[in-house]
Amino acid sequence: MKSGPRTASALFEAPGPRARRRHTWYAVLVALVTGGAVCWAFLRFSDAGQFDARMWEAFQYRGVQLRILAGVVDTFKAFVLSVVLSLALGFLFAAGRLSAHRVLRWPAGALVEFFRAVPVIITVFALYATDLLRTYVTTVADVLRRDFGSPGGWVADNFGSPTLWALVIGIALYNGAAQAEILRAGVGAVPRGQFEAGYALGMRKTQVMTAVVMPQAVRTMLPSIISQMVVTLKDTSLGFFIMYEELLYAGKLLAQNTATPSGYPYLPVLCVVGSLYIIMCLLLSRVARHLAARNS
Amino acid sequence: MEVLTDNAGLFWQGFVGTVRLMCLSTLLAFALGIVLVSFRVSPVPLCRGLGATVVTVLCNTPLTVLFFGVTLGLPMLGLTEAGYFTLAVLVMGGYASAFVCEALRSGVNAVELGQAEAARSLGMSTAQTAALIVFPQAGRAAVPPLGNVVITLVKNSALAGGFSVYELFSTEKTLVERGYAVALVFLWVTAAYLVLIAVISTGFHLLERRLAVPG
Numbered sequence: 001m002k003s004g005p006r007t008a009s010a011l012f013e014a015p016g017p018r019a020r021r022r023h024t025w026y027a028v029l030v031a032l033v034t035g036g037a038v039c040w041a042f043l044r045f046s047d048a049g050q051f052d053a054r055m056w057e058a059f060q061y062r063g064v065q066l067r068i069l070a071g072v073v074d075t076f077k078a079f080v081l082s083v084v085l086s087l088a089l090g091f092l093f094a095a096g097r098l099s100a101h102r103v104l105r106w107p108a109g110a111l112v113e114f115f116r117a118v119p120v121i122i123t124v125f126a127l128y129a130t131d132l133l134r135t136y137v138t139t140v141a142d143v144l145r146r147d148f149g150s151p152g153g154w155v156a157d158n159f160g161s162p163t164l165w166a167l168v169i170g171i172a173l174y175n176g177a178a179q180a181e182i183l184r185a186g187v188g189a190v191p192r193g194q195f196e197a198g199y200a201l202g203m204r205k206t207q208v209m210t211a212v213v214m215p216q217a218v219r220t221m222l223p224s225i226i227s228q229m230v231v232t233l234k235d236t237s238l239g240f241f242i243m244y245e246e247l248l249y250a251g252k253l254l255a256q257n258t259a260t261p262s263g264y265p266y267l268p269v270l271c272v273v274g275s276l277y278i279i280m281c282l283l284l285s286r287v288a289r290h291l292a293a294r295n296s
Numbered sequence: 297m298e299v300l301t302d303n304a305g306l307f308w309q310g311f312v313g314t315v316r317l318m319c320l321s322t323l324l325a326f327a328l329g330i331v332l333v334s335f336r337v338s339p340v341p342l343c344r345g346l347g348a349t350v351v352t353v354l355c356n357t358p359l360t361v362l363f364f365g366v367t368l369g370l371p372m373l374g375l376t377e378a379g380y381f382t383l384a385v386l387v388m389g390g391y392a393s394a395f396v397c398e399a400l401r402s403g404v405n406a407v408e409l410g411q412a413e414a415a416r417s418l419g420m421s422t423a424q425t426a427a428l429i430v431f432p433q434a435g436r437a438a439v440p441p442l443g444n445v446v447i448t449l450v451k452n453s454a455l456a457g458g459f460s461v462y463e464l465f466s467t468e469k470t471l472v473e474r475g476y477a478v479a480l481v482f483l484w485v486t487a488a489y490l491v492l493i494a495v496i497s498t499g500f501h502l503l504e505r506r507l508a509v510p511g
Contacts, residue, residue, distance in 0.1 A: 119454035126482035237358035281356035
Protein backbone atom coordinates (compact mmCIF):
# COMPACT_ATOMS: atom_id res chain seq x y z
CA MET A 1 0.00 0.00 0.00
CA LYS A 2 1.29 3.45 -0.87
CA SER A 3 1.34 5.61 2.21
CA GLY A 4 0.13 9.17 1.80
CA PRO A 5 0.71 11.94 4.33
CA ARG A 6 -0.59 11.44 7.83
CA THR A 7 -3.50 13.81 7.44
CA ALA A 8 -4.85 11.88 4.52
CA SER A 9 -4.93 8.73 6.59
CA ALA A 10 -6.61 10.51 9.52
CA LEU A 11 -9.38 11.70 7.25
CA PHE A 12 -9.53 9.02 4.61
CA GLU A 13 -9.15 5.28 4.49
CA ALA A 14 -6.78 3.70 2.00
CA PRO A 15 -8.79 4.04 -1.23
CA GLY A 16 -10.31 0.97 -2.86
CA PRO A 17 -10.59 0.52 -6.63
CA ARG A 18 -13.77 2.61 -6.94
CA ALA A 19 -12.41 5.44 -4.79
CA ARG A 20 -9.21 5.41 -6.81
CA ARG A 21 -11.17 5.75 -10.05
CA ARG A 22 -13.13 8.64 -8.53
CA HIS A 23 -9.88 10.29 -7.44
CA THR A 24 -8.58 10.05 -11.00
CA TRP A 25 -11.66 11.91 -12.20
CA TYR A 26 -11.17 14.59 -9.54
CA ALA A 27 -7.55 14.95 -10.60
CA VAL A 28 -8.57 15.34 -14.26
CA LEU A 29 -11.22 17.93 -13.33
CA VAL A 30 -8.84 19.96 -11.15
CA ALA A 31 -6.13 19.78 -13.83
CA LEU A 32 -8.58 21.04 -16.47
CA VAL A 33 -9.86 23.91 -14.31
CA THR A 34 -6.37 25.04 -13.18
CA GLY A 35 -4.92 24.59 -16.66
CA GLY A 36 -7.81 26.59 -18.11
CA ALA A 37 -7.35 29.39 -15.58
CA VAL A 38 -3.61 29.55 -16.21
CA CYS A 39 -4.11 29.58 -19.99
CA TRP A 40 -6.75 32.31 -19.69
CA ALA A 41 -4.49 34.46 -17.54
CA PHE A 42 -1.60 33.85 -19.95
CA LEU A 43 -3.73 34.91 -22.91
CA ARG A 44 -4.99 38.04 -21.16
CA PHE A 45 -1.45 39.08 -20.23
CA SER A 46 -0.36 38.25 -23.74
CA ASP A 47 -3.19 40.45 -25.12
CA ALA A 48 -1.93 43.21 -22.86
CA GLY A 49 1.42 42.76 -24.62
CA GLN A 50 3.27 41.59 -21.53
CA PHE A 51 4.82 38.65 -23.35
CA ASP A 52 6.06 40.66 -26.33
CA ALA A 53 9.74 40.10 -27.00
CA ARG A 54 10.33 43.84 -26.52
CA MET A 55 9.15 43.62 -22.94
CA TRP A 56 11.74 41.00 -22.13
CA GLU A 57 14.61 42.31 -24.23
CA ALA A 58 15.72 44.66 -21.46
CA PHE A 59 16.93 41.74 -19.35
CA GLN A 60 19.64 41.01 -21.93
CA TYR A 61 21.34 44.34 -21.34
CA ARG A 62 24.28 44.35 -19.04
CA GLY A 63 23.22 47.61 -17.41
CA VAL A 64 19.82 46.20 -16.51
CA GLN A 65 21.33 43.01 -15.14
CA LEU A 66 23.74 45.05 -13.06
CA ARG A 67 20.86 47.16 -11.71
CA ILE A 68 18.95 44.06 -10.64
CA LEU A 69 22.12 42.71 -9.07
CA ALA A 70 22.57 46.01 -7.23
CA GLY A 71 18.99 45.62 -5.93
CA VAL A 72 19.82 42.12 -4.69
CA VAL A 73 22.97 43.44 -3.01
CA ASP A 74 21.04 46.26 -1.32
CA THR A 75 18.35 43.83 -0.14
CA PHE A 76 21.06 41.53 1.16
CA LYS A 77 22.80 44.41 2.92
CA ALA A 78 19.60 45.43 4.72
CA PHE A 79 18.91 41.76 5.50
CA VAL A 80 22.30 41.03 7.05
CA LEU A 81 22.31 44.22 9.14
CA SER A 82 18.73 43.56 10.28
CA VAL A 83 19.51 39.96 11.23
CA VAL A 84 22.60 40.92 13.23
CA LEU A 85 20.81 43.76 15.00
CA SER A 86 17.64 41.73 15.63
CA LEU A 87 19.60 38.83 17.12
CA ALA A 88 21.51 41.22 19.38
CA LEU A 89 18.23 42.85 20.46
CA GLY A 90 16.65 39.42 20.81
CA PHE A 91 19.31 38.28 23.28
CA LEU A 92 19.08 41.59 25.14
CA PHE A 93 15.27 41.49 25.41
CA ALA A 94 15.28 37.81 26.35
CA ALA A 95 17.91 38.40 29.04
CA GLY A 96 15.81 41.26 30.37
CA ARG A 97 12.61 39.26 30.42
CA LEU A 98 14.30 36.34 32.15
CA SER A 99 16.05 38.53 34.69
CA ALA A 100 15.46 38.00 38.40
CA HIS A 101 15.09 41.76 38.86
CA ARG A 102 11.69 43.29 38.37
CA VAL A 103 13.31 46.57 37.31
CA LEU A 104 14.62 44.83 34.19
CA ARG A 105 11.88 42.29 33.65
CA TRP A 106 9.02 44.75 33.38
CA PRO A 107 10.42 47.23 30.87
CA ALA A 108 11.82 44.40 28.75
CA GLY A 109 8.43 42.67 28.75
CA ALA A 110 6.64 45.91 27.88
CA LEU A 111 9.06 46.67 25.02
CA VAL A 112 8.75 43.17 23.58
CA GLU A 113 4.95 43.24 23.68
CA PHE A 114 4.90 46.76 22.25
CA PHE A 115 7.12 46.08 19.27
CA ARG A 116 5.43 42.78 18.54
CA ALA A 117 2.12 44.60 18.20
CA VAL A 118 3.22 47.51 16.00
CA PRO A 119 3.25 47.00 12.22
CA VAL A 120 6.84 47.19 10.98
CA ILE A 121 6.03 49.76 8.31
CA ILE A 122 4.63 52.14 10.95
CA THR A 123 7.94 52.01 12.87
CA VAL A 124 10.05 52.18 9.71
CA PHE A 125 8.19 55.21 8.41
CA ALA A 126 8.37 56.98 11.79
CA LEU A 127 12.15 56.42 11.88
CA TYR A 128 12.47 57.54 8.26
CA ALA A 129 10.69 60.79 9.14
CA THR A 130 12.78 61.37 12.27
CA ASP A 131 15.24 64.21 11.78
CA LEU A 132 17.41 62.99 14.64
CA LEU A 133 18.24 59.70 12.92
CA ARG A 134 18.87 61.50 9.63
CA THR A 135 21.31 64.02 11.11
CA TYR A 136 22.98 61.39 13.26
CA VAL A 137 23.66 58.99 10.39
CA THR A 138 24.78 61.81 8.10
CA THR A 139 27.15 63.16 10.75
CA VAL A 140 28.67 59.75 11.40
CA ALA A 141 29.11 59.22 7.66
CA ASP A 142 30.80 62.62 7.31
CA VAL A 143 33.18 61.88 10.16
CA LEU A 144 34.02 58.51 8.61
CA ARG A 145 34.73 60.12 5.23
CA ARG A 146 36.85 62.87 6.73
CA ASP A 147 38.89 61.10 9.40
CA PHE A 148 39.19 57.48 8.36
CA GLY A 149 40.61 57.68 4.86
CA SER A 150 39.47 55.37 2.10
CA PRO A 151 38.17 52.50 4.28
CA GLY A 152 36.06 55.04 6.20
CA GLY A 153 34.85 56.46 2.91
CA TRP A 154 33.89 53.00 1.70
CA VAL A 155 31.87 52.32 4.84
CA ALA A 156 30.22 55.75 4.59
CA ASP A 157 29.34 55.19 0.92
CA ASN A 158 27.87 51.77 1.49
CA PHE A 159 26.29 52.08 4.91
CA GLY A 160 25.87 55.82 5.33
CA SER A 161 22.30 56.14 4.07
CA PRO A 162 19.72 57.25 6.68
CA THR A 163 17.04 55.38 4.71
CA LEU A 164 18.94 52.12 5.12
CA TRP A 165 19.19 52.62 8.88
CA ALA A 166 15.53 53.61 9.26
CA LEU A 167 14.65 50.35 7.50
CA VAL A 168 17.16 48.24 9.42
CA ILE A 169 16.30 49.61 12.88
CA GLY A 170 12.56 49.39 12.25
CA ILE A 171 12.83 45.78 11.08
CA ALA A 172 15.23 44.87 13.90
CA LEU A 173 12.96 46.24 16.64
CA TYR A 174 10.08 43.99 15.58
CA ASN A 175 12.16 40.95 14.69
CA GLY A 176 14.29 41.39 17.81
CA ALA A 177 11.14 41.22 19.92
CA ALA A 178 10.04 38.12 18.01
CA GLN A 179 13.49 36.49 18.39
CA ALA A 180 13.41 37.28 22.11
CA GLU A 181 10.15 35.37 22.48
CA ILE A 182 11.62 32.44 20.55
CA LEU A 183 14.70 32.41 22.78
CA ARG A 184 12.55 32.66 25.90
CA ALA A 185 10.51 29.68 24.74
CA GLY A 186 13.79 27.85 24.13
CA VAL A 187 15.01 28.59 27.64
CA GLY A 188 11.65 27.37 28.96
CA ALA A 189 12.16 24.09 27.10
CA VAL A 190 15.53 23.35 28.74
CA PRO A 191 14.94 20.75 31.49
CA ARG A 192 15.03 22.11 35.07
CA GLY A 193 17.79 19.64 35.96
CA GLN A 194 20.19 21.56 33.72
CA PHE A 195 19.70 24.73 35.80
CA GLU A 196 19.97 22.78 39.03
CA ALA A 197 23.12 20.98 37.93
CA GLY A 198 24.67 24.34 37.09
CA TYR A 199 23.74 25.85 40.44
CA ALA A 200 24.97 22.71 42.22
CA LEU A 201 28.37 23.23 40.60
CA GLY A 202 28.44 26.65 42.21
CA MET A 203 27.78 28.67 39.06
CA ARG A 204 26.10 32.05 39.26
CA LYS A 205 22.86 32.70 37.38
CA THR A 206 24.68 34.52 34.57
CA GLN A 207 27.12 31.62 34.22
CA VAL A 208 24.31 29.05 34.19
CA MET A 209 22.48 31.07 31.54
CA THR A 210 25.44 31.74 29.24
CA ALA A 211 27.33 28.46 29.66
CA VAL A 212 24.57 25.87 30.17
CA VAL A 213 21.10 27.04 29.21
CA MET A 214 21.45 29.47 26.28
CA PRO A 215 23.54 27.13 24.07
CA GLN A 216 20.86 24.46 24.46
CA ALA A 217 18.04 26.95 23.96
CA VAL A 218 19.62 28.28 20.75
CA ARG A 219 20.19 24.75 19.50
CA THR A 220 16.60 23.61 19.99
CA MET A 221 15.18 26.87 18.66
CA LEU A 222 17.47 27.20 15.63
CA PRO A 223 14.73 26.20 13.15
CA SER A 224 12.35 28.84 14.58
CA ILE A 225 15.13 31.44 14.67
CA ILE A 226 15.84 30.86 10.98
CA SER A 227 12.12 30.89 10.11
CA GLN A 228 12.01 34.31 11.76
CA MET A 229 14.94 35.31 9.54
CA VAL A 230 12.74 34.48 6.54
CA VAL A 231 10.26 37.04 7.94
CA THR A 232 13.16 39.49 8.31
CA LEU A 233 14.12 38.94 4.69
CA LYS A 234 10.55 39.52 3.54
CA ASP A 235 10.37 42.66 5.67
CA THR A 236 13.29 44.20 3.79
CA SER A 237 10.88 44.72 0.89
CA LEU A 238 9.26 47.44 3.04
CA GLY A 239 12.19 49.58 1.89
CA PHE A 240 10.01 50.05 -1.20
CA PHE A 241 7.79 52.49 0.75
CA ILE A 242 10.61 54.73 1.93
CA MET A 243 12.43 54.63 -1.40
CA TYR A 244 15.33 52.51 -0.22
CA GLU A 245 16.69 51.01 -3.41
CA GLU A 246 16.20 47.36 -2.61
CA LEU A 247 15.22 44.70 -5.12
CA LEU A 248 11.54 45.62 -5.45
CA TYR A 249 12.20 49.34 -5.77
CA ALA A 250 14.96 48.68 -8.30
CA GLY A 251 12.47 46.57 -10.24
CA LYS A 252 9.84 49.28 -10.16
CA LEU A 253 12.30 51.90 -11.43
CA LEU A 254 13.44 49.50 -14.12
CA ALA A 255 9.86 48.89 -15.30
CA GLN A 256 9.05 52.60 -15.31
CA ASN A 257 12.14 53.46 -17.31
CA THR A 258 11.55 50.86 -20.01
CA ALA A 259 8.78 52.20 -22.24
CA THR A 260 7.70 49.93 -25.11
CA PRO A 261 4.92 50.47 -27.65
CA SER A 262 2.58 48.25 -25.61
CA GLY A 263 3.26 49.79 -22.21
CA TYR A 264 5.65 49.17 -19.36
CA PRO A 265 7.07 45.69 -18.66
CA TYR A 266 5.57 45.31 -15.18
CA LEU A 267 4.84 41.59 -15.46
CA PRO A 268 8.31 40.59 -16.74
CA VAL A 269 9.98 42.63 -14.00
CA LEU A 270 7.65 41.14 -11.42
CA CYS A 271 8.41 37.61 -12.65
CA VAL A 272 12.14 38.25 -12.23
CA VAL A 273 11.94 40.11 -8.91
CA GLY A 274 9.30 37.78 -7.45
CA SER A 275 11.28 34.65 -8.33
CA LEU A 276 14.43 36.14 -6.83
CA TYR A 277 12.59 36.76 -3.55
CA ILE A 278 11.02 33.31 -3.56
CA ILE A 279 14.39 31.66 -4.24
CA MET A 280 16.09 33.56 -1.40
CA CYS A 281 13.29 32.79 1.08
CA LEU A 282 13.07 29.14 0.01
CA LEU A 283 16.80 28.67 0.52
CA LEU A 284 16.50 30.00 4.08
CA SER A 285 13.36 27.92 4.75
CA ARG A 286 15.19 24.88 3.43
CA VAL A 287 18.02 25.46 5.93
CA ALA A 288 15.44 25.77 8.73
CA ARG A 289 13.75 22.53 7.73
CA HIS A 290 17.06 20.74 7.41
CA LEU A 291 18.06 21.83 10.91
CA ALA A 292 14.68 20.84 12.32
CA ALA A 293 15.04 17.38 10.78
CA ARG A 294 18.55 17.01 12.18
CA ASN A 295 17.42 18.06 15.66
CA SER A 296 14.55 15.60 15.95
CA MET B 297 -2.99 65.08 22.95
CA GLU B 298 -3.52 67.97 20.53
CA VAL B 299 -2.37 65.82 17.65
CA LEU B 300 -5.25 63.47 18.37
CA THR B 301 -7.98 66.04 19.11
CA ASP B 302 -7.10 68.30 16.19
CA ASN B 303 -7.14 65.41 13.77
CA ALA B 304 -9.81 63.21 15.30
CA GLY B 305 -11.48 62.93 11.90
CA LEU B 306 -8.34 61.66 10.19
CA PHE B 307 -7.59 59.19 12.97
CA TRP B 308 -11.15 57.91 12.90
CA GLN B 309 -11.04 57.56 9.12
CA GLY B 310 -7.78 55.60 9.37
CA PHE B 311 -9.07 53.42 12.18
CA VAL B 312 -12.28 52.60 10.33
CA GLY B 313 -10.25 51.88 7.19
CA THR B 314 -8.05 49.42 9.05
CA VAL B 315 -11.03 47.72 10.70
CA ARG B 316 -12.88 47.39 7.39
CA LEU B 317 -9.78 45.98 5.70
CA MET B 318 -9.28 43.58 8.59
CA CYS B 319 -12.86 42.25 8.64
CA LEU B 320 -13.23 41.74 4.89
CA SER B 321 -9.76 40.25 4.41
CA THR B 322 -10.23 37.91 7.36
CA LEU B 323 -13.47 36.63 5.85
CA LEU B 324 -11.81 36.11 2.47
CA ALA B 325 -8.74 34.52 4.08
CA PHE B 326 -10.86 32.01 5.98
CA ALA B 327 -12.93 31.13 2.91
CA LEU B 328 -9.87 30.65 0.70
CA GLY B 329 -7.94 28.99 3.52
CA ILE B 330 -10.61 26.33 3.91
CA VAL B 331 -10.51 25.63 0.17
CA LEU B 332 -6.70 25.44 0.27
CA VAL B 333 -6.60 23.12 3.26
CA SER B 334 -9.17 20.82 1.68
CA PHE B 335 -6.76 20.58 -1.25
CA ARG B 336 -3.77 20.01 1.01
CA VAL B 337 -5.31 17.13 2.96
CA SER B 338 -7.13 15.62 0.00
CA PRO B 339 -6.46 12.02 -0.99
CA VAL B 340 -5.85 13.12 -4.60
CA PRO B 341 -2.08 13.64 -5.09
CA LEU B 342 -2.57 16.33 -7.74
CA CYS B 343 -4.73 18.42 -5.38
CA ARG B 344 -2.21 17.99 -2.58
CA GLY B 345 0.63 19.10 -4.85
CA LEU B 346 -1.35 22.09 -6.10
CA GLY B 347 -2.26 23.17 -2.56
CA ALA B 348 1.34 22.76 -1.39
CA THR B 349 2.66 24.82 -4.33
CA VAL B 350 0.23 27.68 -3.74
CA VAL B 351 1.02 27.75 -0.02
CA THR B 352 4.79 27.63 -0.59
CA VAL B 353 4.71 30.46 -3.12
CA LEU B 354 2.48 32.66 -0.93
CA CYS B 355 4.46 32.02 2.25
CA ASN B 356 7.75 32.89 0.57
CA THR B 357 6.73 36.05 -1.27
CA PRO B 358 6.92 39.37 0.54
CA LEU B 359 3.46 40.92 0.84
CA THR B 360 4.78 44.12 -0.74
CA VAL B 361 5.72 42.23 -3.90
CA LEU B 362 2.27 40.64 -3.95
CA PHE B 363 0.60 44.04 -3.54
CA PHE B 364 2.70 45.44 -6.34
CA GLY B 365 1.89 42.47 -8.58
CA VAL B 366 -1.83 42.38 -7.94
CA THR B 367 -2.47 46.12 -8.19
CA LEU B 368 -0.74 46.06 -11.59
CA GLY B 369 -1.66 42.57 -12.77
CA LEU B 370 -5.37 42.24 -12.00
CA PRO B 371 -6.39 45.29 -14.06
CA MET B 372 -4.65 43.61 -17.03
CA LEU B 373 -6.72 40.50 -16.38
CA GLY B 374 -9.87 42.54 -16.86
CA LEU B 375 -10.58 43.70 -13.31
CA THR B 376 -10.39 47.34 -14.35
CA GLU B 377 -13.27 48.65 -12.24
CA ALA B 378 -11.96 47.32 -8.92
CA GLY B 379 -10.86 50.12 -6.61
CA TYR B 380 -7.71 50.05 -4.51
CA PHE B 381 -9.69 48.94 -1.49
CA THR B 382 -11.04 45.85 -3.27
CA LEU B 383 -7.60 45.00 -4.60
CA ALA B 384 -6.10 45.38 -1.12
CA VAL B 385 -8.73 43.03 0.34
CA LEU B 386 -7.98 40.50 -2.41
CA VAL B 387 -4.22 40.68 -1.81
CA MET B 388 -4.41 40.45 1.96
CA GLY B 389 -7.11 37.79 1.97
CA GLY B 390 -5.18 35.72 -0.55
CA TYR B 391 -1.89 36.11 1.30
CA ALA B 392 -3.36 35.29 4.72
CA SER B 393 -5.27 32.30 3.28
CA ALA B 394 -1.98 30.39 3.03
CA PHE B 395 -1.37 30.92 6.74
CA VAL B 396 -4.99 30.06 7.60
CA CYS B 397 -4.51 26.86 5.61
CA GLU B 398 -1.36 25.97 7.55
CA ALA B 399 -3.06 26.71 10.89
CA LEU B 400 -6.02 24.49 9.98
CA ARG B 401 -3.72 21.77 8.71
CA SER B 402 -1.76 21.78 11.96
CA GLY B 403 -5.15 21.38 13.67
CA VAL B 404 -6.02 18.36 11.54
CA ASN B 405 -2.54 16.95 12.23
CA ALA B 406 -3.14 17.32 15.95
CA VAL B 407 -6.09 14.92 15.85
CA GLU B 408 -5.00 11.46 16.84
CA LEU B 409 -5.26 8.79 14.20
CA GLY B 410 -7.15 6.53 16.60
CA GLN B 411 -10.06 8.98 16.69
CA ALA B 412 -10.75 8.53 13.00
CA GLU B 413 -10.16 4.79 13.19
CA ALA B 414 -12.61 4.52 16.09
CA ALA B 415 -15.18 6.49 14.11
CA ARG B 416 -14.74 4.27 11.08
CA SER B 417 -15.01 1.10 13.10
CA LEU B 418 -18.33 2.41 14.44
CA GLY B 419 -19.45 2.43 10.82
CA MET B 420 -19.30 6.18 10.18
CA SER B 421 -18.83 7.33 6.60
CA THR B 422 -15.90 9.54 5.59
CA ALA B 423 -18.17 12.61 5.65
CA GLN B 424 -19.49 11.73 9.11
CA THR B 425 -15.99 11.06 10.45
CA ALA B 426 -14.81 14.39 9.12
CA ALA B 427 -17.78 16.46 10.26
CA LEU B 428 -18.44 14.85 13.66
CA ILE B 429 -15.05 13.62 14.86
CA VAL B 430 -12.07 15.18 13.08
CA PHE B 431 -13.12 18.78 12.32
CA PRO B 432 -14.43 19.68 15.79
CA GLN B 433 -11.17 18.57 17.39
CA ALA B 434 -9.04 20.07 14.63
CA GLY B 435 -10.87 23.40 14.93
CA ARG B 436 -10.20 23.52 18.66
CA ALA B 437 -6.48 22.91 18.15
CA ALA B 438 -6.35 25.51 15.36
CA VAL B 439 -7.79 28.40 17.40
CA PRO B 440 -4.49 29.75 18.86
CA PRO B 441 -2.57 29.74 15.54
CA LEU B 442 -5.61 31.27 13.79
CA GLY B 443 -5.56 34.09 16.34
CA ASN B 444 -1.94 34.77 15.41
CA VAL B 445 -2.84 34.76 11.72
CA VAL B 446 -5.56 37.39 12.26
CA ILE B 447 -3.20 39.57 14.35
CA THR B 448 -0.55 39.37 11.63
CA LEU B 449 -3.21 40.26 9.09
CA VAL B 450 -4.11 43.43 10.99
CA LYS B 451 -0.47 44.45 11.11
CA ASN B 452 0.01 43.63 7.43
CA SER B 453 -3.01 45.74 6.53
CA ALA B 454 -0.77 48.78 7.12
CA LEU B 455 0.85 48.03 3.75
CA ALA B 456 -2.42 48.88 2.01
CA GLY B 457 -1.76 52.47 3.06
CA GLY B 458 1.22 52.47 0.72
CA PHE B 459 -1.11 51.51 -2.15
CA SER B 460 -3.66 54.33 -1.97
CA VAL B 461 -6.05 52.82 0.59
CA TYR B 462 -6.90 55.08 3.51
CA GLU B 463 -6.07 53.39 6.82
CA LEU B 464 -3.85 54.02 9.85
CA PHE B 465 -0.52 54.05 7.97
CA SER B 466 -2.01 56.71 5.67
CA THR B 467 -3.01 58.71 8.76
CA GLU B 468 0.59 58.52 9.97
CA LYS B 469 1.95 59.68 6.62
CA THR B 470 -0.57 62.52 6.27
CA LEU B 471 0.09 63.87 9.75
CA VAL B 472 3.87 63.63 9.42
CA GLU B 473 3.63 65.50 6.11
CA ARG B 474 1.58 68.19 7.87
CA GLY B 475 4.51 68.70 10.22
CA TYR B 476 3.30 67.16 13.46
CA ALA B 477 5.93 65.69 15.78
CA VAL B 478 6.77 62.21 14.46
CA ALA B 479 7.02 60.62 17.91
CA LEU B 480 3.52 61.75 18.92
CA VAL B 481 1.89 60.65 15.69
CA PHE B 482 3.69 57.31 15.98
CA LEU B 483 2.47 56.80 19.55
CA TRP B 484 -1.17 57.54 18.74
CA VAL B 485 -1.22 55.36 15.63
CA THR B 486 0.46 52.61 17.62
CA ALA B 487 -2.12 52.98 20.38
CA ALA B 488 -4.86 52.32 17.82
CA TYR B 489 -3.12 49.10 16.71
CA LEU B 490 -2.56 48.03 20.32
CA VAL B 491 -6.30 48.43 21.02
CA LEU B 492 -7.26 46.45 17.91
CA ILE B 493 -4.81 43.66 18.70
CA ALA B 494 -5.84 43.51 22.35
CA VAL B 495 -9.47 43.09 21.28
CA ILE B 496 -8.61 40.32 18.81
CA SER B 497 -6.38 38.38 21.17
CA THR B 498 -8.94 38.64 23.98
CA GLY B 499 -11.60 37.37 21.61
CA PHE B 500 -9.51 34.39 20.60
CA HIS B 501 -8.59 33.65 24.23
CA LEU B 502 -12.28 33.60 25.15
CA LEU B 503 -13.01 31.35 22.20
CA GLU B 504 -10.19 29.04 23.23
CA ARG B 505 -11.53 28.83 26.79
CA ARG B 506 -15.05 28.27 25.52
CA LEU B 507 -13.95 25.38 23.29
CA ALA B 508 -11.55 23.80 25.78
CA VAL B 509 -12.44 20.31 26.96
CA PRO B 510 -13.51 20.62 30.61
CA GLY B 511 -11.54 18.64 33.15
